Amino acid sequence: MKIGVYPGCSLTGSARDYNESVFALAKAFDIELVQVPDWNCCGATAAHNLNRELSLSLPARILATAEKNGLDEILVPCAACYSRLIVTQHELKKNPELKNRINEIIGMDYRGTTKLINVIEWIDASIIPNLEGKITKPFDYKVACYYGCLMVRPNKVLNYDRAEDPQTMDIVMEKIGAHALYFPFKTECCGAGLSVSRTDTVSKLSGKIIEDAVHRGADTLIVACPMCHSNLDMRRPDINKYWKSDFKLPVMYVTQAIGLAIGLTPKEVGLQRHFVKVNIS
Amino acid sequence: MARIGVFVCHCGENISATVDCGKVAETVGKLKHVAFSTDYKYMCSDPGQTLIKDAIKEHKLTGIVVSACSPRMHEPTFRKAAAEAGLNPFLCEMANLREHCSWVHEKNEMTTDKAIDLVRILIEKVKINSALQPIRVPVTKTALVVGGGIAGIQSALDIANTGHKVILVERSPSIGGHMSQLSETFPTLDCSQCILTPRMVEVAQHPNITLYTYAEVESLDGFIGNFTVKIRKKAKSIYEKDCTGCGLCTTKCPQKKIPNEFEEGLGFRPAIYVPFPQAVPNKPVIDREHCTYYLKGKCKVCEIVCPTKAIRFDQPDEVIEVKIGAIVIATGFDIKRSNFFPEYGFGKYKDVIDGLQFERLASASGPTSGAILRPSDGQVPKNIVFVACAGSRDPAKGIAYCSKICCMYTAKHAMLYKHKVHEGKAHVFYMDIRSAGKNYDEFVRRAIEEDYVNYIRGRVSTIYERDGKLIVKGVDTLLGAQPVEIVADMVVLATAGVANPGAEELAQKLHVSYDSHKFFAEAHPKLKPVETNTAGIFLAGACQNPKDIPDSVSQASGAAVKVAALFSQSELTREPLVAYVNRTSPPMYSTCVGCFLCQSVCPYQAIEHEDFKTRDGKIIKTVAKINEGLCQGCGTCVALCRSKSIDLHGYSNNQVYTEVVALLNDY
Numbered sequence: 036m037k038i039g040v041y042p043g044c045s046l047t048g049s050a051r052d053y054n055e056s057v058f059a060l061a062k063a064f065d066i067e068l069v070q071v072p073d074w075n076c077c078g079a080t081a082a083h084n085l086n087r088e089l090s091l092s093l094p095a096r097i098l099a100t101a102e103k104n105g106l107d108e109i110l111v112p113c114a115a116c117y118s119r120l121i122v123t124q125h126e127l128k129k130n131p132e133l134k135n136r137i138n139e140i141i142g143m144d145y146r147g148t149t150k151l152i153n154v155i156e157w158i159d160a161s162i163i164p165n166l167e168g169k170i171t172k173p174f175d176y177k178v179a180c181y182y183g184c185l186m187v188r189p190n191k192v193l194n195y196d197r198a199e200d201p202q203t204m205d206i207v208m209e210k211i212g213a214h215a216l217y218f219p220f221k222t223e224c225c226g227a228g229l230s231v232s233r234t235d236t237v238s239k240l241s242g243k244i245i246e247d248a249v250h251r252g253a254d255t256l257i258v259a260c261p262m263c264h265s266n267l268d269m270r271r272p273d274i275n276k277y278w279k280s281d282f283k284l285p286v287m288y289v290t291q292a293i294g295l296a297i298g299l300t301p302k303e304v305g306l307q308r309h310f311v312k313v314n315i316s
Numbered sequence: 317m318a319r320i321g322v323f324v325c326h327c328g329e330n331i332s333a334t335v336d337c338g339k340v341a342e343t344v345g346k347l348k349h350v351a352f353s354t355d356y357k358y359m360c361s362d363p364g365q366t367l368i369k370d371a372i373k374e375h376k377l378t379g380i381v382v383s384a385c386s387p388r389m390h391e392p393t394f395r396k397a398a399a400e401a402g403l404n405p406f407l408c409e410m411a412n413l414r415e416h417c418s419w420v421h422e423k424n425e426m427t428t429d430k431a432i433d434l435v436r437i438l439i440e441k442v443k444i445n446s447a448l449q450p451i452r453v454p455v456t457k458t459a460l461v462v463g464g465g466i467a468g469i470q471s472a473l474d475i476a477n478t479g480h481k482v483i484l485v486e487r488s489p490s491i492g493g494h495m496s497q498l499s500e501t502f503p504t505l506d507c508s509q510c511i512l513t514p515r516m517v518e519v520a521q522h523p524n525i526t527l528y529t530y531a532e533v534e535s536l537d538g539f540i541g542n543f544t545v546k547i548r549k550k551a552k553s554i555y556e557k558d559c560t561g562c563g564l565c566t567t568k569c570p571q572k573k574i575p576n577e578f579e580e581g582l583g584f585r586p587a588i589y590v591p592f593p594q595a596v597p598n599k600p601v602i603d604r605e606h607c608t609y610y611l612k613g614k615c616k617v618c619e620i621v622c623p624t625k626a627i628r629f630d631q632p633d634e635v636i637e638v639k640i641g642a643i644v645i646a647t648g649f650d651i652k653r654s655n656f657f658p659e660y661g662f663g664k665y666k667d668v669i670d671g672l673q674f675e676r677l678a679s680a681s682g683p684t685s686g687a688i689l690r691p692s693d694g695q696v697p698k699n700i701v702f703v704a705c706a707g708s709r710d711p712a713k714g715i716a717y718c719s720k721i722c723c724m725y726t727a728k729h730a731m732l733y734k735h736k737v738h739e740g741k742a743h744v745f746y747m748d749i750r751s752a753g754k755n756y757d758e759f760v761r762r763a764i765e766e767d768y769v770n771y772i773r774g775r776v777s778t779i780y781e782r783d784g785k786l787i788v789k790g791v792d793t794l795l796g797a798q799p800v801e802i803v804a805d806m807v808v809l810a811t812a813g814v815a816n817p818g819a820e821e822l823a824q825k826l827h828v829s830y831d832s833h834k835f836f837a838e839a840h841p842k843l844k845p846v847e848t849n850t851a852g853i854f855l856a857g858a859c860q861n862p863k864d865i866p867d868s869v870s871q872a873s874g875a876a877v878k879v880a881a882l883f884s885q886s887e888l889t890r891e892p893l894v895a896y897v898n899r900t901s902p903p904m905y906s907t908c909v910g911c912f913l914c915q916s917v918c919p920y921q922a923i924e925h926e927d928f929k930t931r932d933g934k935i936i937k938t939v940a941k942i943n944e945g946l947c948q949g950c951g952t953c954v955a956l957c958r959s960k961s962i963d964l965h966g967y968s969n970n971q972v973y974t975e976v977v978a979l980l981n982d983y
Contacts, residue, residue, distance in 0.1 A: 199778070219778065247782070
């Protein structure tokens, strides 16, 4: 099986652990991940705040490149990239004039035929059905699944899971033997892009998420977004300082948890790269 | 020779703002056979109608075209005026220059040209119109009331008190509806059951009312004054005449853990049950879905203990057919119950309940005998939060409309709580307080000022559970969008009022229209709020939109008057715009070949057989015949007829072709 993948900046930088676990999983399940050639920035949090056409042109160029290279389906592990790409697809589908204008800007022929899937959809379609017999170490931990904002929003565009109290990641975790805890903070804000400019806000918001998960007895948080991960993991010293606490709760990508369950080593799924030590193996 | 009159109405400025009415009148006035043409500001006004009548007499007009609004609005007005001037009313046609032209186009020459075309085609049509006579039909003076809540009860009693017969059909085992579930009522705080149960008893005892509980409307045929309804009386599994209502069976039934619908799931009932102690009729039914005998084939404890041997396990459903003249739909409403607001955790946390559940908690006859106790552990909540607009006025997640009753019942709930738990704290999150109504706003002020209910203007973003408490996170928009967090013991959601399950199905059975929210639609939002678009079928209560008790009762009485007015006539006249099968001289009798394809497509069962016989009774030919009483003039048979033997009075093929040809020809 062959499928396209768009890494975006995170997966080649701060979220290399995520990238490694995605590729390790794909390898274990005989899925060939083909990177979109000559890919560019998705626009991230900056473009759509500054220039609408730019914010649509950047993703449109990525999608047009994928189309040109015959990639019908693209896995987008980063929740923010996924959001930018799928929102662009949505906007250009409902507005043909805008589509022509964007095609003019990028100098390519974007048609909108590529199917975009997020990491949970990918796991649901390609990993879960082939899981039988593969689980060597059931992930027997109490987990709090944290979805953040971009996995399920905007609901009208994504039409995926429930915007409030989503369930898809919980179900995946139960499938590999975990106990998904009741976790009301699963879609609360982690501070998002303020990670760089206002670490105090991130400390407060992400701290609330960590605190509630700890309070409910979670062994680990499970995420599927590099931004959430960096706020909850990399900013942990700031969080602990702000909350005058010593939260040691690890934050794992959903792909890392599945990887461990099928017998991959912590290093194969990139756990050594985390800031908060992961005692789960 | 035809002498046609044309009357172009300005409709104030509704038409004249975009259509040059003077030019329309002038242009069509020059057409062949147009004997008179004029324009006027308000044709429907008294002087306008007089103008028409005078012109008919003075110019000896043989047909008129009133070019004004939709015929749905004023066709009866102008046809009546024509009749008063001695012209057959069906020689009056209306060109719709408002809805079909001025309202939907910009002001320019093309719009006026279109208006001229609309008038022109009707001039050609009216030339070949025939003078038709209204059809007279008898009236069956029995009314059907569907739904036995307060609206249905009031309508049934009012109609019965005018001396007419009423059949009241109720789906559940007892009449009473939601009102019987309520604890106390706003704005007077009098006990709901105390004012309702005398009415329920009156219904049961009224000589003019036949009550069918545990019954549903199966199908409806016919038309105003002459409906035939099939009612399915679901098997109660008891022989009612022998049952004394002693209640022994209900106490001995081994099934005791069935969620009680009347208690909104806060209590349990047995499989053979009476919904509540004051039920009318006060005789039990067996819930076959949960009864051990029907599930496993043995038990029959109720049969053994019944002192009068009234249990009938093999009782079948019974379908009865009744002739009725009018219908009042009073099927009520429901509240949204599903977990459509996952962030509020309704259905997940036991102590997040809805308004009807709170009514049961506060009711003296409820599961807690009126004590406000948390469903999870039976403790008295010290901190209670009420969320108004849980789903209402929220097009993104719930429904766009205001459910109307929630502001008032939330104030009532908060008050009832404070009256019962003096040391407790009650908080209400609201968007706006909508308390229009007699003594309503005073009631809300009383909750705030005398009972110290804490009203917070803002919405709740999420409710979650932590250490056995419910954390309610919201915002206070009057304090500059300041976040508010309340640690509550119990939360009551004023969930949106929605249409009853099955409303859509019933509307289709009764051939009445309904809106996108599945509420029954009135014939006119302002001037015909009690009528439906189907003649002879009226609306009462919350089946139209969420309503409180006074509004439901008022409308129910209004519907009853409409029925009484209908029954005051010995016969009804109706428009003769029906299909007819042609007749020719013998030996052909009709071009109809008797294939009766028309019979299979007629939605109103209006097509009958007619035999032509010799003197000795031998059948020469059988052809189709239209029952004028049943035909609704839909024209399906006309389109289907292979030998072109059927046509429609008022909209004949010839008339329609004439219009089309007129449109294609220049003038």
